[in-house]
Each structure stands twice: as C-alpha cells, then as structure tokens.
Amino acid sequence: MATRLTESASYAHLWSTPALVGVFDDQHRLQTWLDILAALAAAQAELGLVPAVAAEQIAEHARVERLDLEFVAAETRHTSHSTLGLIRGLQQVLPEPAREYVYYGATVQDLTDTWSGLVMRDVGRLVRADLARAHARMLRLAAAHRDTVMVGRTHGQPGAPITFGFKAATWADEIGRHIVRLDEGDARWSVGQLAGAVGVLGFFEPDGQELRRRFCARLGLRDPGISWTATRDRVAEFGSVLSMIAGTLARVGNEVYELQRPEIGELSEAPRGSTVGSITMPHKRNPEASEHLDTLARIARAAAGVLVEGMVSGHERDGRAWKAEWMALPEVALTAGTAASLAGDLLDGLVVDEARMRANLDRTGQRWASERVLAELSRRLGKHRAQELMQEALSTADGADLVALLASRGVADPADLAAWVESPAIGTAGAMVDAVVARGTPGTTV
Known part of the structure; x- marks a missing residue:
C-alpha cells in the first residue's frame, strides 16, 4: 500500500518511470538480494568454503516467489535485524543441508x-x-x-x-x-x-x-x-x-x-x-x-x-x-x-x-546594440571615456534614437553608427555553436 502521494496510482508517474520502478520495486529488490546471496554461495563453493551442492540448492530456491513474504516481514520486525527475516525465509524453502550455508560469513x-x-x-x-x-x-x-x-x-x-x-x-x-x-x-x-x-x-x-x-x-x-x-x-x-x-x-x-x-x-x-x-x-x-x-x-x-x-x-x-x-x-x-x-x-x-x-529584440529599440556601439567607440575614444559617453546618452528619455544622440556629439560618423546598430555581434556565438555541435554526444558518432 502506498503511504506517500508520490507512490500513489494517480501521481506516481510524476516521480518515476517504469524502468526506474523496475530497479526499486520491492519484489525486484528482494530478488536482487537473493541473487546476491546465490552469487556469494557460488563463489564460496568455487573456493571450497561451502559444499557445491549447497550453493546449487541456494541458487535454485532463491526465488522471491517461493518465499513467504509475510513470514519474512514478521521475522524482520520480531528480530529487529535488517536481513534475518530474509535469511529465515530462504532457509524455510531450502533442503536441510543447504540451510547452514545461507549468508555464510556475510553481513x-x-x-x-x-x-x-x-x-x-x-x-x-x-x-x-x-x-x-x-x-x-x-x-x-x-x-x-x-x-x-x-x-x-x-x-x-x-x-x-x-x-x-x-x-x-x-x-x-x-x-x-x-x-x-x-x-x-x-x-x-x-x-x-x-x-x-x-x-x-x-x-x-x-x-x-x-x-x-x-x-x-x-x-x-x-x-x-x-x-x-x-x-x-x-x-x-x-x-x-x-x-x-x-x-x-x-x-x-x-x-x-x-x-x-x-x-x-x-x-x-x-x-x-x-x-x-x-x-x-x-x-x-x-x-x-x-x-x-x-x-x-x-x-x-x-x-x-x-x-x-x-x-x-x-x-x-x-x-x-x-x-x-x-x-x-x-x-x-x-x-x-x-x-x-x-x-x-x-x-x-x-x-x-x-x-x-x-x-522582442526590436522592441528595445536601438538600445540592444549598446555593447556593440560601446566596443566600436572604445577603439576610438578609450573604454572608460566611451562608457561614460554611452551612460550619458542612454540616460535620456526612453525611445530616444541612439544614433542621433551619439551623432549629435560628433563621436562617430552617422553611417558607421547606423551600421553598428543594425548588425548584431553574434558571429562568435555561431562559431561556438558550431564547435559544440561538432563534438556531438559523448561516446557516439555524429
């Protein structure tokens, strides 16, 4: 039974995917634990630490559908031990000789x-x-x-x-x-x-x-x-x-x-x-x-x-x-x-x-070009002088013509100013896009 909204039938899809649920589902988790115990027994048998027949029987019976899960849960609560219920549940379905080799030396x-x-x-x-x-x-x-x-x-x-x-x-x-x-x-x-x-x-x-x-x-x-x-x-x-x-x-x-x-x-x-x-x-x-x-x-x-x-x-x-x-x-x-x-x-x-x-870009008028204009003026006037000039020009009323404002101050030819505000400085942006696209997805071929 779901105890959290994130696990409910109505809302679980917002917090998980079928593949992820497959990893964390309680039945799958228990089966994975059983697979781990079977792998441990098999490795121990290879080294002569447990009888081979015991390892084979553990692998055969370590199936979640064979266990009494109510018993497993009850024993877990009764013993206050995280996995003793699972151990005893598996021992229940194993032949007698193999029971002593479940969880052999593990924690x-x-x-x-x-x-x-x-x-x-x-x-x-x-x-x-x-x-x-x-x-x-x-x-x-x-x-x-x-x-x-x-x-x-x-x-x-x-x-x-x-x-x-x-x-x-x-x-x-x-x-x-x-x-x-x-x-x-x-x-x-x-x-x-x-x-x-x-x-x-x-x-x-x-x-x-x-x-x-x-x-x-x-x-x-x-x-x-x-x-x-x-x-x-x-x-x-x-x-x-x-x-x-x-x-x-x-x-x-x-x-x-x-x-x-x-x-x-x-x-x-x-x-x-x-x-x-x-x-x-x-x-x-x-x-x-x-x-x-x-x-x-x-x-x-x-x-x-x-x-x-x-x-x-x-x-x-x-x-x-x-x-x-x-x-x-x-x-x-x-x-x-x-x-x-x-x-x-x-x-x-x-x-x-x-x-x-x-x-949306055009709605800002010519102000969107302030960086481009600042760069061009910096080459003529020096960076800090140009910035002070731009700050003064752009502090005028909204919507004012930036080209006219700067042309009136005689800092650049009006034709040059007009060209600067018409051409966004995005050439390098395109080059960087090309570089990212050329690299493609890591581990794949573009």
Missing part, C-alpha cells in the same frame, strides 16, 4: 552495499540513455537556430543579442559533461561489497580477497580492492552527479517556463489537447513539464545532501551513514532519472517562435 552491509552498487550501475546507465536523447535534441536545436537572433538577458533584464542556437548549445555543452561524468564515475561506483564484520574479511581468511573478486565478477560488478563499509564517497559522488544533472535540467526547464510567459512568448511546450491548465481559468496553458523539472531538482538536491552527510561515519561501520542511504539513494535516483526522461520529452516537442524572438 547486512555486504548485502545492501552490493545492492547499492548494482543500483548505481543500472540507474546510471538508464539516466545516461535519457540524457543522450535530450542531448541529441539540444544539438539539433542549436544547429537549427544557430543564427536565430533573440534577446540575451542578464538579471532578468534585456541585454545584448544572442541566438537561440547559442542558448541551446550551452545546454548541450553542460549535459555533455554530465554524460562524461556518468561514464567516468561508473568505474568507481559499480562495485560490490564483501567486508565481513569489520572490513578485514577475517571470516574468510586467507581466501577473502579472491572470494570477493569472484563474488563481484559473478554480479557484473568491479572488485573495490578494499572494503568500503565506512567510506561512503562512492554513493555520495553518485548522488551528487545525479543532483547536478537534475540541476542542469531544471535550468533548461526554467528557461522554457520563463520564455513561455505570454508577454515573452519565445518558447512553449508542445500543446496537448487533453491537458487542463486550470479548472477555474480555462484559458490557461501551464508549462507543466518545465516547471516539474525544477520540482524534481529540488528533491534530488536534498536527497543528495543526505548522501554526502553519510561520508562522515564512525570507525569501521556506522549504521547512521549507510542506512540513511536506503531512503536517500532511491529518492535521488528516482527524481533525477525522471527529470532526464521528462527533459527528453519536453525538448522533443519544444515550440520555438523565431518571429517573437526577433520582435
């Missing part, structure tokens, strides 16, 4: 940290795939609108001209770095855990390191090289990268959110006939997807903060650190992963109004 953290390694591997790859889709769309927008002139805004106010292609290219460039972060980080966080009581694998002496290597290999994870029960930087890094990804996507969402405002009207989400913006104001068309990207990012950042807090742990094992991850890791994975999927959908249907972009 709760061996099981759950290894699960975390699998989660980080699988979620990281799901997010990467969705980011690659969004990135490709950003590159197409950048190329298509390389020379689409629009207002560049700073502090929320109209500044100098840019192109929409340049704006989209900054999105793509940032997302491209996140894709590289995921690729590079996978080697660090896709690892297993087999540490034993205090990390030194004393239960398995002298076979501990070889056992861990074989155990990790069976699960498709890397051998960490040393126990990481108290070192939580891997999980913290993973959560931080996901929160950064969500932050970038929120920046994109906020651009669409702001530029869809009717008084600006330069971008808009794809219209959907079934969407109801407001039940009291039927004319509204709300930027639902772009707004939600910011909502998801806020939760991702908060959850990632909990994971970073876990880096401050005590001695060789500290439940305060890694048990908090059981809640925070799914939270950051679900929200950032949903954001990556949603961003791709948003960009696929993004509507770009080129005419409105140009009209």
Whole structure:
C-alpha cells in the first residue's frame, strides 16, 4: 500500500518511470538480494568454503516467489535485524543441508552495499540513455537556430543579442559533461561489497580477497580492492552527479517556463489537447513539464545532501551513514532519472517562435546594440571615456534614437553608427555553436 502521494496510482508517474520502478520495486529488490546471496554461495563453493551442492540448492530456491513474504516481514520486525527475516525465509524453502550455508560469513552491509552498487550501475546507465536523447535534441536545436537572433538577458533584464542556437548549445555543452561524468564515475561506483564484520574479511581468511573478486565478477560488478563499509564517497559522488544533472535540467526547464510567459512568448511546450491548465481559468496553458523539472531538482538536491552527510561515519561501520542511504539513494535516483526522461520529452516537442524572438529584440529599440556601439567607440575614444559617453546618452528619455544622440556629439560618423546598430555581434556565438555541435554526444558518432 502506498503511504506517500508520490507512490500513489494517480501521481506516481510524476516521480518515476517504469524502468526506474523496475530497479526499486520491492519484489525486484528482494530478488536482487537473493541473487546476491546465490552469487556469494557460488563463489564460496568455487573456493571450497561451502559444499557445491549447497550453493546449487541456494541458487535454485532463491526465488522471491517461493518465499513467504509475510513470514519474512514478521521475522524482520520480531528480530529487529535488517536481513534475518530474509535469511529465515530462504532457509524455510531450502533442503536441510543447504540451510547452514545461507549468508555464510556475510553481513547486512555486504548485502545492501552490493545492492547499492548494482543500483548505481543500472540507474546510471538508464539516466545516461535519457540524457543522450535530450542531448541529441539540444544539438539539433542549436544547429537549427544557430543564427536565430533573440534577446540575451542578464538579471532578468534585456541585454545584448544572442541566438537561440547559442542558448541551446550551452545546454548541450553542460549535459555533455554530465554524460562524461556518468561514464567516468561508473568505474568507481559499480562495485560490490564483501567486508565481513569489520572490513578485514577475517571470516574468510586467507581466501577473502579472491572470494570477493569472484563474488563481484559473478554480479557484473568491479572488485573495490578494499572494503568500503565506512567510506561512503562512492554513493555520495553518485548522488551528487545525479543532483547536478537534475540541476542542469531544471535550468533548461526554467528557461522554457520563463520564455513561455505570454508577454515573452519565445518558447512553449508542445500543446496537448487533453491537458487542463486550470479548472477555474480555462484559458490557461501551464508549462507543466518545465516547471516539474525544477520540482524534481529540488528533491534530488536534498536527497543528495543526505548522501554526502553519510561520508562522515564512525570507525569501521556506522549504521547512521549507510542506512540513511536506503531512503536517500532511491529518492535521488528516482527524481533525477525522471527529470532526464521528462527533459527528453519536453525538448522533443519544444515550440520555438523565431518571429517573437526577433520582435522582442526590436522592441528595445536601438538600445540592444549598446555593447556593440560601446566596443566600436572604445577603439576610438578609450573604454572608460566611451562608457561614460554611452551612460550619458542612454540616460535620456526612453525611445530616444541612439544614433542621433551619439551623432549629435560628433563621436562617430552617422553611417558607421547606423551600421553598428543594425548588425548584431553574434558571429562568435555561431562559431561556438558550431564547435559544440561538432563534438556531438559523448561516446557516439555524429
């Protein structure tokens, strides 16, 4: 039964995707735990630590559908131990000789940290795939609108001209770095855990390191090289990268959110006939997807903060650190992963109004050209003298003709002044767009 609005049948689609639910679903998690126990028994059997027949029987019976899950839950509550209910539930369905070899020499953290390694591997790859889709769309927008002139805004106010292609290219460039972060980080966080009581694998002496290597290999994870029960930087890094990804996507969402405002009207989400913006104001068309990207990012950042807090742990094992991850890791994975999927959908249907972009620029009169004019005058008069002159000229009444104001002061030929205000300085913007598009999506061929 769902206990949170984010898990309800009506609203869960806003906070997860089917693929992400497949990773964190309770049945799948339990089955993954059972697979980890089976892999451990098989690796132990290879080294003669447990009978081969016991490992085979554990692998055969370690199926979630065979367990009495009510019994597992009751034993977990009764013993106040995180995994003893699961152990006893599996022992119930095993033949007698194999029961003693379930969870042989392992700890709760061996099981759950290894699960975390699998989660980080699988979620990281799901997010990467969705980011690659969004990135490709950003590159197409950048190329298509390389020379689409629009207002560049700073502090929320109209500044100098840019192109929409340049704006989209900054999105793509940032997302491209996140894709590289995921690729590079996978080697660090896709690892297993087999540490034993205090990390030194004393239960398995002298076979501990070889056992861990074989155990990790069976699960498709890397051998960490040393126990990481108290070192939580891997999980913290993973959560931080996901929160950064969500932050970038929120920046994109906020651009669409702001530029869809009717008084600006330069971008808009794809219209959907079934969407109801407001039940009291039927004319509204709300930027639902772009707004939600910011909502998801806020939760991702908060959850990632909990994971970073876990880096401050005590001695060789500290439940305060890694048990908090059981809640925070799914939270950051679900929200950032949903954001990556949603961003791709948003960009696929993004509507770009080129005419409105140009009209908004023209509405500022000749003032949009102040940077270009300042640069040209600086070559003639010196930077600071030119700036003082521009400040004085632009302090006159709104709508005044900048060319006439400056020409009246005799600082430049009127024809030159007219040329400067007619030609936006966007050549370098186009060159930067070309460079981003040429690089393409990391790990792919353009």
